[in-house]
Amino acid sequence: MDWTALILSLKLAFWTTAVLLPIGVVAARFFAWRRFAGKSLCEALLAVPLVLPPTVLGYYLLVSMGGNSAMGKWFESIAGHSLVFSFSGLLVASIIFNLPFAIQPMQRSFEAIEPDVLSAGACCGMSPWKIFLSIELPLAWPGIVSAMVMTFAHTIGEFGVVLMVGGSIPGETRTIAIAIYDRMQAFDNTRAGMMSAVLLFISLAAIAVAYATTGRYGKRV
Amino acid sequence: MNARQDGPIPLDAEFDCASGEVLALVGPSGSGKSTLLRTIAGLYRPEHGHVLVNNEIWFDSQKKINLAPQQRSSGFVFQHYALFPHMSAMANIAAAMGHRAPAERNRRAHELLALVNLSGLGQRRPAELSGGQQQRVAVARALARDPAALLLDEPFSAVDRATRQKLYVELAELRRQLLMPMILVTHDLNEAAMLADRMCILRRGKTLQIGSPAEVMTRPKTPEVARLVDIKNIFEGRVLGHDHDRKLTSIDWHGQTLETKYSPDFLLAAPVSWALPMEYVILHRPAPSEPLPHGEQQNFVSGRIVEYVELGPNVSVGIALDGSNSDDRSPLLQMNVPTHVAHHHQLGLRVTIQVSLLADGIHLMPWEPLRR
Numbered sequence: 001m002d003w004t005a006l007i008l009s010l011k012l013a014f015w016t017t018a019v020l021l022p023i024g025v026v027a028a029r030f031f032a033w034r035r036f037a038g039k040s041l042c043e044a045l046l047a048v049p050l051v052l053p054p055t056v057l058g059y060y061l062l063v064s065m066g067g068n069s070a071m072g073k074w075f076e077s078i079a080g081h082s083l084v085f086s087f088s089g090l091l092v093a094s095i096i097f098n099l100p101f102a103i104q105p106m107q108r109s110f111e112a113i114e115p116d117v118l119s120a121g122a123c124c125g126m127s128p129w130k131i132f133l134s135i136e137l138p139l140a141w142p143g144i145v146s147a148m149v150m151t152f153a154h155t156i157g158e159f160g161v162v163l164m165v166g167g168s169i170p171g172e173t174r175t176i177a178i179a180i181y182d183r184m185q186a187f188d189n190t191r192a193g194m195m196s197a198v199l200l201f202i203s204l205a206a207i208a209v210a211y212a213t214t215g216r217y218g219k220r221v
Numbered sequence: 222m223n224a225r226q227d228g229p230i231p232l233d234a235e236f237d238c239a240s241g242e243v244l245a246l247v248g249p250s251g252s253g254k255s256t257l258l259r260t261i262a263g264l265y266r267p268e269h270g271h272v273l274v275n276n277e278i279w280f281d282s283q284k285k286i287n288l289a290p291q292q293r294s295s296g297f298v299f300q301h302y303a304l305f306p307h308m309s310a311m312a313n314i315a316a317a318m319g320h321r322a323p324a325e326r327n328r329r330a331h332e333l334l335a336l337v338n339l340s341g342l343g344q345r346r347p348a349e350l351s352g353g354q355q356q357r358v359a360v361a362r363a364l365a366r367d368p369a370a371l372l373l374d375e376p377f378s379a380v381d382r383a384t385r386q387k388l389y390v391e392l393a394e395l396r397r398q399l400l401m402p403m404i405l406v407t408h409d410l411n412e413a414a415m416l417a418d419r420m421c422i423l424r425r426g427k428t429l430q431i432g433s434p435a436e437v438m439t440r441p442k443t444p445e446v447a448r449l450v451d452i453k454n455i456f457e458g459r460v461l462g463h464d465h466d467r468k469l470t471s472i473d474w475h476g477q478t479l480e481t482k483y484s485p486d487f488l489l490a491a492p493v494s495w496a497l498p499m500e501y502v503i504l505h506r507p508a509p510s511e512p513l514p515h516g517e518q519q520n521f522v523s524g525r526i527v528e529y530v531e532l533g534p535n536v537s538v539g540i541a542l543d544g545s546n547s548d549d550r551s552p553l554l555q556m557n558v559p560t561h562v563a564h565h566h567q568l569g570l571r572v573t574i575q576v577s578l579l580a581d582g583i584h585l586m587p588w589e590p591l592r593r
């Protein structure tokens with residue numbers, strides 16, 4: 001069992017989820033309620049990671065974050081190391097890759113809030129911040145939980161993008177999915193099987209938690 | 222308040238409402254009545270206009286003042302109530318009490334629940350309440366803000382008929398206790414007539430007439446208002462003369478002379494439009510053996526029944542006047558007859574019928590070409 005790889009995967013999933021939570025809420029509210037020219041194009045671009053082969057996305061991320069790219073150079077000048085083949089690069093790639101998994105469920109749940117309910121909040125004298133905390137968040141909560149769980153579970157299991165952008169550096173970029181692949185390449189079926197079972201358990205547990213939370217909440221509402 | 226703009230929702234409306242008064246904004250769908258209510262609450266901003274409540278400017282396009290809904294103390298009851306679904310009835314009401322000390326909120330929420338006859342149901346969530354109960358919570362929540370104006374947007378449209386009748390009574394009782402202007406948006410004329418002190422008739426965002434329900438529904442200013450208040454009998458005529466002594470005006474209607482309410486403002490020989498609510502059309506007995514009562518001697522008209530539709534307790538009857546041909550310009554007089562009366566007199570299609578048009582009910586209006 002490659003504990004280092006498991007901990008790295010959990011760490012990556014945690015930070016991806018943590019960063020995407022506020023980004024997702026802001027973007028989801030924006031797309032749910034604003035109308036602007038090019039909205040459909042923006043939504044389509046955000047959904048691209050759902051259909052693009054992970055290796056293709058990984059390739060473009062590798063090229064755009066590499067040492068010769070503007071972003072790569074800028075990152076190296078302030079961080080002192082390259083963005084690709086590092087945990088930071090992996091995190092950036094993982095955030096981009098998971099954008100639709102985080103935003104879409106949240107957007108659907110913000111869209112489901114009746115606009116008059118928010119107007120009622122304003123007519124009750126609630127400040128916009130209070131409306132957000134007391135009305136929007138509780139009502140969108142099932143979608144937010146679902147988005148977080150999907151992002152977390154999806155990051156733990158991601159293989160293609162992680163391999164392209166991060167390679168397989170132990171303790172830095174070798175996640176549990178890559179470790180399983182490495183063990184299979186080495187005909188180490190026992191450890192590959194054990195790690196697969198752990199991954200399966202984590203995924204099932206995450207989905208169960210999401211269903212239980214949203215289901216219980218749905219009954220209360 | 223007044224509001225004016227060309228689009229996207231055309232508005233050209235102006236009205237006022239006194240403390241303790243109920244003003245009904247009435248008009249068909251798309252007449253801008255809800256938009257005007259939202260303008261008062263700050264949920265919609267027209268291009269031009271102003272909203273003045275208790276001498277406080279809530280909106281003034283010229284002075285560039287536009288208070289946020291939070292800064293306007295208005296109580297708003299939404300069409301589908303817009304209750305917070307994750308909160309109990311009590312919490313919904315308390316949510317509008319940010320201006321009160323936290324210790325007071327609970328007591329006041331209980332008072333408001335009692336006011337709307339919902340004591341004991343405070344812990345229920347909206348989904349656990351009936352439509353009528355939800356509406357009561359919405360009214361209590363609107364009052365919880367101690368509003369300067371109460372705004373009701375079609376508050377009875379989402380409940381069944383029996384509940385609606387009960388809620389009418391409750392609102393009529395409640396309004397006696399409230400000393401604030403109340404503006405009720407509705408498309409139901411009967412509802413407006415029952416609950417409002419004055420009605421404001423709107424069409425395409427424009428105020429057409431404001432007045433008491435009786436005035437608007439029997440003395441519409443224009444044929445357009447007459448159509449909007451559902452007067453079926455709207456015709457054209459020509460002024461023949463004014464009898465100052467008998468306080469009557471005579472008009473010519475397709476060769477027949479009709480006496481109408483005294484309306485000396487209309488010039489002699491000028492074309493006029495006129496409206497006649499159906500309750501002023503009196504059915505004659507087929508062969509009267511006794512002298513006709515005074516009402517039945519007025520404006521005697523004879524015709525043939527060309528429309529006969531039984532609608533429960535009443536029959537809707539359309540009468541083509543004698544001598545009229547079948548082209549579209551021929552007037553068709555509409556009246557309602559109780560079904561048992563229609564059966565008693567053996568009314569039916571193609572039956573000849575005599576009616577009187579009561580002069581008191583004939584209301585003259587500036588001429589407008591008829592729309593049929």
